[in-house]
Amino acid sequence: GQNIDQPTEMTATEGAIVQINCTYQTSGFNGLFWYQQHAGEAPTFLSYNVLDGLEEKGRFSSFLSRSKGYSYLLLKELQMKDSASYLCAVMDSNYQLIWGAGTKLIIKP
């Protein structure tokens, strides 16, 4: 079967750095997405990785290793507004998105 694993919850301190991991087993691979979802709001697109390596976008970076079936989202200089759930999703060979259950990130002052 197809599976996406990510931690259920993480806690970090304002101003610090946090890394949210995602491992996957899917039928084929056509890219990996990260989304941010604040409580009661729409998931918003953060990043897309299809090649191995690190993609940097401001305070957020996303890394992919296809051989290891592994990705991480790195958030730097954490702000209180970064408290949200972070969703990892992989597009399989049929172009269907397989979703993880999300990681709830709690930022403390």
Place this chain on the structure above:
Amino acid sequence: ETGVTQTPRHLVMGMTNKKSLKCEQHLGHNAMYWYKQSAKKPLELMFVYNFKEQTENNSVPSRFSPECPNSSHLFLHLHTLQPEDSALYLCASSQERGGGQETQYFGPGTRLLVL
């Protein structure tokens, strides 16, 4: 962000009611999706429309009936729902399905409570 809008934002209905959820996208996309989001579970894909044609129905019970009159609008008709159908229903759109332009953009969702 008003690229994808959904109405109503909240809905309470009895098991014998009929209601409809509406989604509209202003992004010029050709693919639209309905998802169900339950607490602490992955998003569940329900239906996919590509160029107004339904391309996927992921074994969704018939009490959920989608309608896509054009590429900008998507409806989900609800009839004789069960309490376990209570969830957040999300609509999304993408440029197209299976063509490499797959980034999906979501609406804010309809929080549904079935009593």
